[in-house]
Structure formats: structure tokens, C-alpha cells
Amino acid sequence: MSRRRHGRVMMDVYVGLSMGYRRRRLRWLRLLGILLALGLLGWTFRDLDVARVSAVIGRAEGGVLLWVLVPMGCALAIESYGWAWAFRRFGHDVPFTGVWRARVTSEALALTLPAGMLFCESMKPFLLARHCGLGTEASLAGMAVRKYLLLASQAVYITGFALLGAPFLERASAGIIGGPGLSYLLLAVGAVVFAAAIGSGVFLRDGRIAERVRAALARLPLPALRRQLEQSRGRFDRTDGELRRFFKGPLLRVSAPALPFLVSWLCEAVETYLILRLLGVDLPFEAVAALEVALSFARHVTFILPAGLGVQDLGYVAFLRALGAHDPLTMGAAFVLLKRAKEVAWALVGFSLLASDLRATGAPALASPQPG
Numbered sequence: 118m119s120r121r122r123h124g125r126v127m128m129d130v131y132v133g134l135s136m137g138y139r140r141r142r143l144r145w146l147r148l149l150g151i152l153l154a155l156g157l158l159g160w161t162f163r164d165l166d167v168a169r170v171s172a173v174i175g176r177a178e179g180g181v182l183l184w185v186l187v188p189m190g191c192a193l194a195i196e197s198y199g200w201a202w203a204f205r206r207f208g209h210d211v212p213f214t215g216v217w218r219a220r221v222t223s224e225a226l227a228l229t230l231p232a233g234m235l236f237c238e239s240m241k242p243f244l245l246a247r248h249c250g251l252g253t254e255a256s257l258a259g260m261a262v263r264k265y266l267l268l269a270s271q272a273v274y275i276t277g278f279a280l281l282g283a284p285f286l287e288r289a290s291a292g293i294i295g296g297p298g299l300s301y302l303l304l305a306v307g308a309v310v311f312a313a314a315i316g317s318g319v320f321l322r323d324g325r326i327a328e329r330v331r332a333a334l335a336r337l338p339l340p341a342l343r344r345q346l347e348q349s350r351g352r353f354d355r356t357d358g359e360l361r362r363f364f365k366g367p368l369l370r371v372s373a374p375a376l377p378f379l380v381s382w383l384c385e386a387v388e389t390y391l392i393l394r395l396l397g398v399d400l401p402f403e404a405v406a407a408l409e410v411a412l413s414f415a416r417h418v419t420f421i422l423p424a425g426l427g428v429q430d431l432g433y434v435a436f437l438r439a440l441g442a443h444d445p446l447t448m449g450a451a452f453v454l455l456k457r458a459k460e461v462a463w464a465l466v467g468f469s470l471l472a473s474d475l476r477a478t479g480a481p482a483l484a485s486p487q488p489g
Contacts, residue, residue: 186459188385198377199374207363228464245259265314268317270382278386282407300407322364398452400442437449
């Protein structure tokens with residue numbers, strides 16, 4: 118065997134072993150997420166009286182409880198409209214139903230799987246290609262634009278309710294962090310997210326992000342990867358071209374599709390307020406919205422946990438106790454059950470759509486994403 122041939126074989130073996138190691142590491146990460154979530158749930162509800170929780174939920178009529186599904190359905194539809202609007206800005210007249218299917222399906226993965234965000238992101242190009250007819254370059258550009266719009270809208274959402282709900286946040290602060298300052302902490306988070314949104318917008322509109330990623334990867338000592346990157350140079354250039362088309366014009370004007378994303382964030386606060394009212398917990402909307410803002414951010418930070426399981430549940434109980442709600446442990450458990458039941462219902466919708474797609478393409482099962 119020639120020296121060059123031997124080197125290629127050794128490099129292929131190295132790449133294979135490296136990818137296998139990363140897949141094993143991802144599996145351990147998922148297992149760790151499940152164990153952490155179960156541990157936090159067990160600790161939070163260790164003194165729970167199940168009969169009292171059942172009685173609280175039982176007081177609400179079954180038909181009324183179906184309203185719990187509505188806010189998330191509205192949020193998914195409104196965000197899908199905003200994402201379709203963003204695609205149209207750089208020349209892709211995608212169907213709303215196609216974007217909605219991609220959004221609902223990917224949300225099902227994010228809600229139910231440990232580190233589900235990785236599955237969610239890896240499936241989006243396939244879903245957008247199938248239901249919107251988009252190529253890989255347009256899909257990747259659209260996903261980057263969506264991240265920017267999410268950051269921009271979330272910055273407004275966090276900052277707005279940190280200000281509106283400041284009195285309630287400070288009232289709850291002593292019981293949660295042991296002293297004042299929770300509203301200022303949330304305002305600081307809003308400022309960081311706002312800075313991240315501006316930074317990502319400026320970075321993306323430069324129109325060379327994909328090429329920079331390609332150049333960075335090409336520096337790795339992997340000849341096979343370098344060859345593949347060189348062959349794919351045109352795809353990276355086209356992705357940058359898609360981003361330049363979206364960000365053409367003043368940043369404020371091109372950010373207009375962030376408005377539906379902001380409304381979808383507001384739907385989360387409305388959902389929390391609705392569930393608490395159904396259970397008989399009467400808190401001002403500003404207090405509930407501030408609570409939801411803080412915990413939705415915690416959920417996104419702890420993406421290793423499926424749907425923020427454990428962390429969010431602990432947070433809901435802590436907030437209800439700090440705000441003086443009656444029987445916070447029972448009410449918190451009833452609230453969490455309805456909240457999680459709603460997520461399961463929409464996840465079933467998403468997995469039904471995904472199963473239909475996999476059957477149509479002849480795919481045997483949902484494969485683990487290749488860590489990138």
C-alpha cells in the first residue's frame with residue numbers, strides 16, 4: 118500500500134472513531150439530561166398530596182381544559198407566519214402550511230427529546246425541502262434568520278415584562294434568590310439578549326458568515342474534510358448570497374418579521390395566565406408574564422433537559438410560593454400537569470406529521486443527527 122493511500126485510510130479511521138466518540142458523548146448527554154430532570158422533579162414534588170392535585174384539576178370541566186391547547190397552537194401558527202414572511206424577504210414564496218408543518222414537527226422533537234434542540238435543527242432542512250421546496254442553502258439561511266428574529270423579539274419580550282412586572286419580581290425575589298434584585302437580573306438578561314440580537318444581525322448582514330465557517334473548518338488537519346469543503350464552496354457562497362438578500366436595507370426595516378415572533382412569545386404568557394385562572398389562582402397578568410419570561414429563558418438555557426423538565430417545574434412552584442398563592446405545591450403540580458399535557462398533545466401532532474413524512478420518503482426511522 119502506498120504511503121498516500123495508507124495516510125488516507127488512517128485519516129478515514131480517525132474521522133470514523135472521532136464521530137463514534139461524539140455520538141457516544143451525545144448519548145451520555147441525553148442520559149444525563151433525563152436523570153437531572155427526574156431528580157429535580159422528585160425533589161420538587163417530594164411532599165405532594167396527589168389526591169389534592171386531582172381534586173384541583175377535577176374542579177375544571179374537561180371541555181374548558183381544551184382551551185389550554187389554544188395559546189400554543191396560536192403561537193406556532195403566528196411564528197410560522199413570521200418565518201414565511203422572512204423567507205419571502207429574500208425571494209422564496211414559501212407556503213404557510215409548509216412552514217407550519219416544519220415548525221410543529223421540529224417543536225415536537227425539541228419538547229420530548231433530551232438535547233432535543235440538536236434533533237430539531239438537524240431535521241429542519243429536510244422538512245423545509247419537503248414542504249417548501251427549499252434547497253439546503255435557502256434552508257440554512259432561513260434558519261439563521263429565524264435565530265436572529267427570535268433573539269430580537271425575545272429581547273423586547275424579556276425587557277418589557279421585566280419592567281412591567283418589576284414590583285412582582287421584587288416581591289418574589291427574596292423567596293427565590295434570597296434578596297432583592299430579580300427584576301434587575303432579568304433586565305440584565307434582556308440587555309444581553311438585545312446585544313446578541315444586534316451583534317448577530319450585524320454579523321449576518323456582512324454576507325460572509327458561511328464562507329468564514331467553511332474557512333475555519335478547512336483549517337482542521339483533515340484532508341478528506343478539506344476536499345469536501347472545497348467541492349462545496351459554491352453552496353457556502355450561495356448561502357451567503359441568501360443572507361445578503363434578506364439583510365439588504367436598514368436593520369430596523371428588515372427586522373419587521375420579528376413582530377409575529379414577539380406575538381408568539383406573548384402567547385406563552387397568555388397560556389400561563391389562562392391555566393392558572395382555570396385552576397383558581399388569581400394573579401395579575403403582569404406578574405404571571407414576568408414569571409413566564411424568567412422561566413422560559415431558564416428553559417432555553419437548560420436545553421439539555423427535555424422541555425426544561427425539572428428546572429421549569431421547580432421555578433413555577435417557587436414563584437407561586439413567593440407570590441403568596443394558596444397551596445403553592447398543589448397548585449404548582451396541577452399547573453405543571455396541564456402545561457405538560459398540552460406539550461404532549463402538540464408533540465403528538467408533530468410526531469404524526471413526521472411519521473407521515475418518513476413513510477412518504479421510505480425512511481425507516483428517525484436517525485440520530487450527526488453532531489456538527
